[in-house]
Amino acid sequence: MxxxxxxxxxxxxxxxxxxxxxxxxxxxxxxxxxxxxxxxxxxxxxxxxxxxxxxxxxxxxxxxxxxxxxxxxxxxxxxxxxxxxxxxxxxxxxxxxxxxxxxxxxxxxxxxxxxxxxxxxxxxxxxxxxxxxxxxxxxxxxxxxxxxxxxxxxxxxxxxxxxxxxAYESDRLSTRIKRGKRLKARRGESNHTHRPFGFEPDGLTVREEEAAVLREMVRRVLTGENQDHIVIDLNQRGVTTSTGGEWSRESLKQLLLRPRNAGRVDHLGEVVGEMPGEPIIDVDTWERLTALFAARRRGRPNSETYLCSGLVFCGYCHTALTGRPRKYLRPYPDGEVRR
Missing domain, CATH: 3.40.50.1390 (Resolvase, N-terminal catalytic domain)
Structure with a gap:
């Protein structure tokens, strides 16, 4: 060279x-x-x-x-x-x-x-x-x-x-952190990074005003209301996520399926303990929700109209590109909602 x-x-x-x-x-x-x-x-x-x-x-x-x-x-x-x-x-x-x-x-x-x-x-x-x-x-x-x-x-x-x-020092530190998080989860303690919606920063104490909104979301989904309608309504009402952001279908789904809502503590996808105190929703209701989402058909096949939908990503923000225009999403600069 x-x-x-x-x-x-x-x-x-x-x-x-x-x-x-x-x-x-x-x-x-x-x-x-x-x-x-x-x-x-x-x-x-x-x-x-x-x-x-x-x-x-x-x-x-x-x-x-x-x-x-x-x-x-x-x-x-x-x-x-x-x-x-x-x-x-x-x-x-x-x-x-x-x-x-x-x-x-x-x-x-x-x-x-x-x-x-x-x-x-x-x-x-x-x-x-x-x-x-x-x-x-x-x-x-x-x-x-x-x-x-x-x-x-x-x-x-x-x-x-x-x-x-x-590298060895980092590997050992990672192992200790993972072990510590698992032990905390088994004791019913929180491992969250950001404050969970519906809870105070300690991750254990229920924040009642948000818990009421969460129960409302659960009720509306179980009665068959469209998730898009719920998302639009929450954003129009000024109800934000715990980090102050707007709601989306994915963030709504993740919140509703969270074991913490039913007083359960999970670690790497496995329920390993229970939280102290009364849960926001009961276990039966949470299991009905998980069964409802599990029974839904995953995605849609590619079509000539929306070729490569979900398979290509925006080069600027790295978001997956989809071909399903929704009214509540921000349009393109020229006002159009599709390309």
């Missing part, structure tokens, strides 16, 4: 001297300039998994430490990349600044990267292999404690060991 003209391949012999030791490590050899040396440019990467978590060093503190590290090396700071509130362990989480950093490393736009520690860079060994491949041209990789020479077997081993240790 050709290096960026402003940040050439690192020639460690030129930087360290003919014996491979000492010399000016802030300079690197530029093959395109007949071996002349230029200032080493290093990017900085900082990350925190959760915003407002005082147990983690802030991204501001990480960047300050990395800038000091770059100064110790006698190099110049290239670009600073920060991913706030982004997990490096969950493969479903996208880290935009990490991807931008890797693009710069792989194209030779920077001479290397500095991180506070390798767990900030990644907790997935497969992502570390991507950096190792990019470092074949001689990238500089630094953390707050040392340097990883990814052009040598020992350097690659030390780097992989750090990422494997970070």
């Amino acid at each position: 050709a290096a960026h003209p402003c940040v050439p391949d690192v020639d460690r012999r030129a930087a360290d001297g003919p014996d491979g030791a000492g010399g000016d490590q802030s300079r690197i050899s530029d093959p395109s300039a007949g071996g002349a040396t230029v200032t080493l440019i290093l990017d900085i990467y900082a990350r925190v998994s959760r915003l407002g978590d005082d147990r983690q060093r802030s991204t501001t503190g990480q960047v300050e430490d990395c800038e000091a590290r770059v100064g110790e090396r006698g190099a110049e700071v290239g670009e600073v990349h920060i991913d706030s509130g982004r997990s490096a362990w969950n493969p479903r989480v996208r880290r935009p600044d990490w991807e931008r950093l890797m693009t710069r490393l792989e194209t030779g736009a920077t001479g290397g990267v500095v991180v506070f520690d390798m767990a900030r860079f990644s907790r997935r060994p497969i992502e570390g292999e991507r950096l190792i491949l990019a470092a074949e041209r001689g990238l500089v990789v630094l953390d707050s404690e040392g340097e990883y020479d990814l052009t040598t077997a020992n350097g690659r081993k030390a780097f992989r060991d750090q990422l494997n240790a970070a």
